[in-house]
Amino acid sequence: MKKQVYISVFIVLCVANPLIAITQTKKIDSLQKVLRTRKEDTNKVNTLNKLSFEYQAINDYKTALQIANESLLLAIKINYKAGQANAYMSLGASHEEQFDFNQSRKDYYSAIKIKEEIGDVNLGKGYTAVAYTYHLEDNFSEALKISLYALKIYEKSGDKLSIGNGYFQIGASYHDFGNIKESEKYFSLALKTFEEIGNKENVALALVYKSMVDIELVMIHCSL
Numbered sequence: 015m016k017k018q019v020y021i022s023v024f025i026v027l028c029v030a031n032p033l034i035a036i037t038q039t040k041k042i043d044s045l046q047k048v049l050r051t052r053k054e055d056t057n058k059v060n061t062l063n064k065l066s067f068e069y070q071a072i073n074d075y076k077t078a079l080q081i082a083n084e085s086l087l088l089a090i091k092i093n094y095k096a097g098q099a100n101a102y103m104s105l106g107a108s109h110e111e112q113f114d115f116n117q118s119r120k121d122y123y124s125a126i127k128i129k130e131e132i133g134d135v136n137l138g139k140g141y142t143a144v145a146y147t148y149h150l151e152d153n154f155s156e157a158l159k160i161s162l163y164a165l166k167i168y169e170k171s172g173d174k175l176s177i178g179n180g181y182f183q184i185g186a187s188y189h190d191f192g193n194i195k196e197s198e199k200y201f202s203l204a205l206k207t208f209e210e211i212g213n214k215e216n217v218a219l220a221l222v223y224k225s226m227v228d229i230e231l232v233m234i235h236c237s238l
Contacts, residue, residue: 038071059089059097066104075108082108099128099140106143115147122147138167138176142183149183154191161187175216178207182220189227194234198227 045065052058062085069078082104089097106121126140141164148157165180185200205220 038068042068042072054088055092056094056097059085059092059094059101062088063097063100063104066101067107070104070108070111073111075112078108079105095128095132096134099125099132099134102128103140103143110143110147110150113150115151118147119144135171135173138164138171138173138180141167142180145183145187149187149190152190154187158184158187158191174207174211175213178204178211178213178216178220181207182216182223185223185227189223194227194230198224198231201227 042065045061045068048061049058049065052061062081066078066082066085069075069081082101086098086101086105089095089101102121102125106118106125109115109118109121122140122144126137126144128134129137129140141160145157145160145164148154148160161180161184165177165184168176168180181200181204185197185204188194188200189197201220201224205217205224208216208220
């Protein structure tokens with residue numbers, strides 16, 4: 015079943031990727047035009063951070079890193095803490111995509127430290143990013159521990175989308191850790207949360223994974 019799901023997702027991505035690339039190129043062109051008119055202020059830092067993430071979206075991590083570093087230097091120069099945190103998040107994401115997980119975590123924790131200093135409402139996303147690097151390394155126990163911590167932050171903030179995403183990542187960690195029952199529990203919580211806020215895209219994704227683990231639970235029961 016898992017193989018069939020992954021193949022279906024792969025086919026969808028193969029069809030969608032050319033269209034996504036065209037969209038991202040247009041966004042990059044638009045942001046580059048905006049940059050030409052920006053002064054060295056917070057707006058320029060924000061634009062650079064957005065541009066870095068757009069380059070990540072087309073897998074140009076070298077350029078994404080260069081732009082994120084440019085953003086970080088400017089943010090430090092003008093003492094723009096939120097911009098520094100976002101630049102570190104961008105650096106972490108690019109290093110993550112290049113499988114440099116140790117450097118990625120250093121970047122994410124640098125962002126987390128700043129987010130804590132300024133009381134950033136998106137603090138939990140820093141921890142979620144760290145957890146995901148451990149997940150990619152198959153260190154599911156560490157990924158789960160940090161994901162549960164991030165969830166507590168999301169629940170305090172009341173951000174339903176982040177709470178749903180937190181449930182989903184915990185479900186994935188439990189699944190890969192081999193605890194299918196707990197995985198089903200958290201995928202169900204994610205599905206319910208996404209339904210409550212009307213996020214159809216995430217509802218569909220959560221439903222696929224919940225259905226997958228439901229089948230696995232039936233298979234486990236039948237084998238007993």
